[in-house]
Amino acid sequence: MKIQVGVVDDMQLFLKSLCYLIDSFKNFEVSVDALNGEQLLEKMAKMDQCPDIILVDVNMPVMDGLQTAENVLKKYPIIKLVALSLQDDDTSVINMLKAGCCAYLLKDIHPDELQRALGEVYNKGYYNADLVNINYRRLITKAKLESENRISDKEKIFLNLSCSDLTYKQIAIEMKLSERTIDGFRESLFNKLNVESRVGMVLEGLRRNLVRL
Amino acid sequence: MKIQVGVVDDMQLFLKSLCYLIDSFKNFEVSVDALNGEQLLEKMAKMDQCPDIILVDVNMPVMDGLQTAENVLKKYPIIKLVALSLQDDDTSVINMLKAGCCAYLLKDIHPDELQRALGEVYNKGYYNADLVNINYRRLITKAKLESENRISDKEKIFLNLSCSDLTYKQIAIEMKLSERTIDGFRESLFNKLNVESRVGMVLEGLRRNLVRL
DNA sequence: TGTCACAACGGGAAATTTCCCGCCTTCCAA
DNA sequence: TTGGAAGGCGGGAAATTTCCCGTTGTGACA
Missing domain, CATH: 3.40.50.2300 (Response regulator)
Structure with a gap:
């Protein structure tokens, strides 16, 4: 068989x-x-x-x-x-x-x-x-490194919304959170993804399959 | 046969x-x-x-x-x-x-x-x-629309360099052109790709296979 | 030879992004 | 019960992006 x-x-x-x-x-x-x-x-x-x-x-x-x-x-x-x-x-x-x-x-x-x-x-x-x-x-x-800085659900939502023409202010309204909080997500993701601009963040998110085109 | x-x-x-x-x-x-x-x-x-x-x-x-x-x-x-x-x-x-x-x-x-x-x-x-x-x-x-606003070679190079953490100033240096000229490429691409931010431009470039991840 | 499109360049200003500072609450674990 | 980590918030400032206003030179074409 x-x-x-x-x-x-x-x-x-x-x-x-x-x-x-x-x-x-x-x-x-x-x-x-x-x-x-x-x-x-x-x-x-x-x-x-x-x-x-x-x-x-x-x-x-x-x-x-x-x-x-x-x-x-x-x-x-x-x-x-x-x-x-x-x-x-x-x-x-x-x-x-x-x-x-x-x-x-x-x-x-x-x-x-x-x-x-x-x-x-x-x-x-x-x-x-x-x-x-x-x-x-x-x-x-x-793997160790990535397990340490896991990406939270809210961060993922934020990352998805960042893949657009929306400004952070608009994203804040969309997520019903303050601009500061959004800024916190941004900062945190910059660190976790090891980038230093929104474009870099979006690209790295795409590479890691965190977001889809 | x-x-x-x-x-x-x-x-x-x-x-x-x-x-x-x-x-x-x-x-x-x-x-x-x-x-x-x-x-x-x-x-x-x-x-x-x-x-x-x-x-x-x-x-x-x-x-x-x-x-x-x-x-x-x-x-x-x-x-x-x-x-x-x-x-x-x-x-x-x-x-x-x-x-x-x-x-x-x-x-x-x-x-x-x-x-x-x-x-x-x-x-x-x-x-x-x-x-x-x-x-x-x-x-x-x-097709008609796209044939009208074809994307030039320099614009493609600029688009590629935009897919990074580089600022426009750094891209200008890289391409050995003035910041104004770079700004012209940006404006022109925004119109052709119908977007209104660098993130949108990069994403649309990816969707149209003008750049690769 | 004019003029017309076009690439390259420049100044300036408003909007947005990026990066500081710190505060408060909650919740979990030592 | 006392940290201490994590999420959410705020003010402010520097850097960058976005969008105006132009000028110049070059090559094509009627």
């Missing part, structure tokens, strides 16, 4: 294509695919046998990779999760591994390496792509 | 996956794939028979979709090009169609629709996805 694989990605064409690719691997076959974490959980609830490995896209609209990983592992702790992402984004790597993923792969990986990675994850329980491996030490220090 | 398809995309995993998907279509098979336009032209130069249809990703690093389309059509005017893109970005749609593409498809299209699109492009010479079709009139007016 082939190893059962699940695939989650919000891009339909990529999802289905990837299923064909994986089905072409000798020892693997796709037993379930879904456009987001919610759909995945629904489909899996109706299945007799759950997949051995699930490939999860990190950036998805409805239930993102992180939430999906957490929800799947809560219900099915035996399943091995593999994160799949467009960017080599430190924060995402950290979060996905912390959530319990066995591997973090980039989407422009070569199909052969995907096959090798799936094999290793199934047999050894983990797989380290070179890219992630090399920077391991740096990631850990960065 | 099956209809020959070429595929160009810089994301290896997607490229190869898509090839498997297309090979699974009854009447189509992939005869050439490439990671960018340059590689495609190289590979095609060595081929006896060129493909009937080529699927081209719009956003690629080495030779982007637009350049690829132009270069391919210059050498092989018979080939039918189909643009494939992540976003439904008006400017990209306009440019790719203007460059001679027969269709503009989004990457989250359903595989069945891709097959239908390929069939129609081969038989009728074009395919209009609903999404593009609906907004045709708006696209034309927008």
Whole structure:
């Protein structure tokens, strides 16, 4: 019996294509695919046998990779999760591994390496792509640093509103807070994101996927 | 004989996956794939028979979709090009169609629709996805509007430098121009991009793919 | 040869951003 | 119960951005 694989990605064409690719691997076959974490959980609830490995896209609209990983592992702790992402984004790597993923792969990986990675994850329980491996030490220090200055919900709302033509005064009115308070959020985010202007803050927020275009 | 398809995309995993998907279509098979336009032209130069249809990703690093389309059509005017893109970005749609593409498809299209699109492009010479079709009139007016206020090279350089913590004064020094001149670029871009702050300008630049994160 | 568009430049002023200072309340933990 | 960290608030000032008002030189074109 082939190893059962699940695939989650919000891009339909990529999802289905990837299923064909994986089905072409000798020892693997796709037993379930879904456009987001919610759909995945629904489909899996109706299945007799759950997949051995699930490939999860990190950036998805409805239930993102992180939430999906957490929800799947809560219900099915035996399943091995593999994160799949467009960017080599430190924060995402950290979060996905912390959530319990066995591997973090980039989407422009070569199909052969995907096959090798799936094999290793199934047999050894983990797989380290070179890219992630090399920077391991740096990631850990960065993880510590980021856990120290977590970004609060209000700061996130403020960051979102900052991604516009609005002035801080208008943002203050929008959030029903004083201009000073807004200024506090600004200052705090400048420090946490290590920038020194609103433009820098917005750009760093985009890079870290704290806000969307 | 099956209809020959070429595929160009810089994301290896997607490229190869898509090839498997297309090979699974009854009447189509992939005869050439490439990671960018340059590689495609190289590979095609060595081929006896060129493909009937080529699927081209719009956003690629080495030779982007637009350049690829132009270069391919210059050498092989018979080939039918189909643009494939992540976003439904008006400017990209306009440019790719203007460059001679027969269709503009989004990457989250359903595989069945891709097959239908390929069939129609081969038989009728074009395919209009609903999404593009609906907004045709708006696209034309927008194309006119954008052709009027084209963004110059210097403005693009300025826009790139604006995507940072640099002040306009520092940008002026960097570009070896006076602050006033920089201010002129700013004003001109504000008008062309229809924004009223540097943050808005940067965000609109990102949305229009004028700058990269 | 005029004039017309256009890139580059400049002064100045109002609005906004950035960065100081400090105050009060709440809530949690030592 | 006594900090002490964190969220919210306020005044003020310097730096930057935004928006006016212009001038000059250059090349294209009728």
